Amino acid sequence: MNPVARLRSSSRTPFLQVVKTAVAVVAAVLLCRLLIQGPFPTFAAIAALLVVQPSINQSFVKGLERSAGVVIGVVLATAVHLLLGDSVWVVLLVVVLAILIAWALRLTPTSATQVGISGMLVLTAGVVTPNYSADRILETVVGAVVALAVNAALVPPVLLEPAHLAVARLARDTAVAFERIAVGLTEGWDHDQWHGALLQARALRSQHLRAEASITAAQESLTMNPRRSRHRDVLDRDAAVAEHLRVLVTRVTGMTRAIRDNTGPDLRADPVVGRIATEVARIGADVRALSQRVEASEMPVVEEPALTAPLEVLRPNSQHWILIGALLEDIRRVREELLGEDD
Template sequence: MKITGSLRLATRPPIIQVIKTSIAAIAAWLLSVALLHQPLPIFAAIAALLVVQPSVSQSFARGVERSLGVIAGVALAYGIGALFGRSSVIVLGVIVVALLVAWAFRLSPGSANQIPISAMLVLAIGAQTPGYAVDRIIETVLGALVALVVNAAIAPPVALAPAHLAVQRLVHDCAAALEAVADALTTEQTGEQLDALLARARELRPLRDTAQSAISAGAESLTLNARRGRHRRILERDTELFARLSILVTRIVGMSRTVHDNWDAEVVDDPTVHDIAREMRRAAHDLRIVAGDGDAALPTGPPEPPALTAPLEVLRPHPTQWMLIGSLLEDMRRVREEVLGALDEA
């Protein structure tokens, strides 16, 4: 593995992020010069550089943690400096104490690093520079505020597309997995084919986790975002659909496991099993309708959507495969509830 591999990202951040960060740093510098009469307000620029984040909510959190870290570090330095002086040993001791304080209060890495840095600078430089500590706090807070305003005002990102695509992919993969279970119930299967069926169903779990992460990122991008009003409904619909898909993933994995463990050649000719398989294909068809695939059709012909109608009923259980059939019937009942619920919300 190349050493530079850990230093480079797989993709570049958007160029707008570079522009916003540059504007925030320059604006924080100029504003500090004008208001505070500081010839070199480097701490305002540093705060602006660190606070501009991919989302407004992240900028707000970074600004708060940096500002609180500076204030805590300055207060700690003043207290220890007043009691023990400002020698080199005291400066080193303050660093250790600041790290222990951050650890004791379970502070975030941003605040945990900022407290010892601020305390060290106040003790080392503040003694020769009157008002250094207060100026540092004001500069940092000013730089953080400027960065927050710039990030909120200039094209705040809305990360809804990745969430929508992840949910749509999960919909289609759930539909395909249902059809795979239906095929396994109606055609002869080898051990390898049954193993592949179960493996395919289990692949839905990481897809579900990916969709959940994308939805969380989308929700975060809308927090404190001025454009959230016109985008929130899209995210709400994807979130509601994802909640139903999460249940479907559990059911599909369970059905695949049941078929994998209990499949027998005689189920292929059982009419009840064929009815269950038909219901699975109908559920897959209706899932694709939820995803916006309006021309989805069953292999036996294009029924009028939605394809799911009355729940399947079995009056006489199979003499030897009743456990397999009963388990599939219960899972299909719950699958049907979620699919029809998604259709009603679509």
């Protein structure tokens, strides 16, 4: 891979966040110029640049991390300067001490990096005095508070739509996986066809992980968000559906693998297999209906699914009875999951 390509992200930062960052920097600098007499408020500008994040909760955490790092770094630099004076080796000593202190305190990477940077900036920016150090701490706090306020006031981000679409897409693709089993049993697929179906079913696991990551990001965006009340119910419903789909993905993958490993040319000849195919097709219809309710943002209602009563096998197949029994048990468990009866 071209190393230069790593400098670019696969997606752009939302333009609104760019605007909010610019507004936060300008507002923080202007406010500091009114409150603090002195040089350009570099610490305030840096804090504003770093604190504006995709969610208000992340901005709050970044503000705390940066403020803590600045306080430790400024206090450390001031103390060392008063004891040892001003020279190049003093700056290097402060940087080394900052690294060791951050390690000893188990600070987060943001805070740990900020300790050393703040100490170095204080020692190289001019005459170090207690008032100068206090002003730099105040600048950081002002920059962080302004950035947090701007992020909360200017259309606080809500990452609900990506999570909603991910869950609906997962439900739709899970329905397709069940329908694929029904078609394969009806048409009498061979081993290679079932192997391809298994690969597609296994891909649902990664898709479910991505849906869960989207839900986590949405929950993060709602934390401390003034608009959270109007979106919380939808997100909670999506999270509940994703948990049901986790079970269904496991079931459809297991069913596909069992058929791939145990299928045979005469499997389709057993009359029970045709009835199993019908039941699996009904499962697909139920899951597809669930995906449509998710897309329409409707409350998933526990209702009688298209599945009929459990199948009865009066005469087990002498060759495929293990596979047929496993499929019947999977159908029973899927039915319980769709009805909300599974403990």
